Amino acid sequence: MWVFLTLMAAFMQAWRNAFQSRLSREVGVVAVTLARFIFAAPLAGCYLAALYLWQPAPQPQVSSAVIGYVSGAALAQILATALMVRLFKLQNYAVGAGLAKSEALVAAILGMLFFGTQLSLLGWGGVLIGTAAVFLLSNKVSGSLSLGTLGLGLACGTSFALTSLWVREASLALALPFPHSAAWVLLAVILLQCLLLLAYLLLFQPHQLLALWQRWRLTLIISACSCLGSIGWFSAMSLTAVPYVKTLGQVEVFFMMLVSRFFLREPVKRAELLGLVLIALAAILVMWN
Template sequence: MWILFTLMAAFAQSWRNALQSKLSREVNAIGVTLARFIWAGPLAGLYLFGLYQWQPQPIPDFNPGFWQFVVGAGLMQILATALMVKLFQLQNFAIGAGLAKSEALVAAVLGTLFFGTSISAMGWGGVLLGTVAIFMLSSVKGWRQLSLSTVMLGLACGSCFALTSLWVREASLVLNVPFPHRAAWVLLSVILLQTIILLLYLGWRDRHTLTQLFKYSRLTWLISISSCIGSIGWFSAMALEPVPYVKTLGQVEVFFTLLISGLWLKDKITLKEVFGLLLIAIAGVMVMWGK
């Protein structure tokens, strides 16, 4: 089941990234970040309500540890999304999305050191192979085109996404309800926190950006829908399995990204990109076999 949730998340996220890349040409990074959350909250609430109609459960015990993880994950995801938008503005869509996928390797290292994650030798091999493939795909014209500042920005973005994922999993593990319900509670809590923070900030400092989001309301709505679907997939998968496994398999997102880049954004797909996708597929198989 975690594999299906991960594939769903990767597909939805690739569309969300493409839509965010398009919106970033008209709206600043904070505004594009808010577009990810602003309509996702009501959708996450409907999803949680549907789960309780399908399988009634008691309201979980929201202890202080849960809220610490939710606040940490929410703030890290805001920062990670803003950094990724900056990557889109510095490079093209495929390069920005690729550099952000350093998340899998960082999650494996941090998970092993601080979160008690156990990864087999084959699993580590898959994580490393997937990381090599991602960075190869990120340098379309070779490493010389990537400045040190761009690479560091990509690693910072991936690290923030990794911490988000690790804290999301920890938050879900402390709730005493079945996995779809606890994942949905974490999702709703994180999204509402993020939406409130960004709305208050923009209402105080940058009301023009809020006006811009209403101007591009259709694009904002599509970003929120794809973001919510993707988050349901990620949060559910990470409630079932350790983050490094989920995020390494989730690198198939690059396959969807290249399809979108080629078919919708009209970018050319090279032989090197096809080879990189093959490496990602092998990495995904290694991770699943290494469990």
């Protein structure tokens, strides 16, 4: 089940990133970040309601730990999304999203250090290959990436990794059956993100809200892809450890290549392609752990 959910999430995320990349050419970073969540909130609410109609379950018992995990995940995902949009502005879609995929490597390391996740020697091999792949993407042979861009990508990946780790902890802390626990965490995280971003834009950039409204179809598509992807990620991470989910999720690199080449009409250089393929190889090795 978690393998299927992860593959679904990776596929939807590839398309969400592509549409966000397109929107980032027309509106600001915060507005593009909000586009990921604004219509996803009611969709997540409908999904949770459908789950309870399909299979009744207890209501969640919210503790201070759950509130802390949800708040941390919401803030980290906002930061990660904003950093990824910034990457899109600096590089093309495939390279920007590829750098953001360093999250799998960071999640494995942070998971082992702070969340009790263990990796075998084969798993460590995957981590090292993935690290080499990220550095390959920054190599000057690509002709465009700088150390600053690489640092931005690693910061983005770290923020996404923390999001995933805290989401799993929140889901486990709720002590609800699958998939209700993940659905509650999803709704709580998205609602908090919407409130924070809406408040910021209303106070400091109200014209950006108008810009989103004028592009409501593209915004709705981004939110829908985001919600479906998040359902897959959150559910999969409630079933197994984050490093396994995120490393398998590296199959997104192949979806990214296809979307970048045939939908966005963006060229991908040979060195960049090799780096993305190595990231996928790292995912396979860690999955065999």
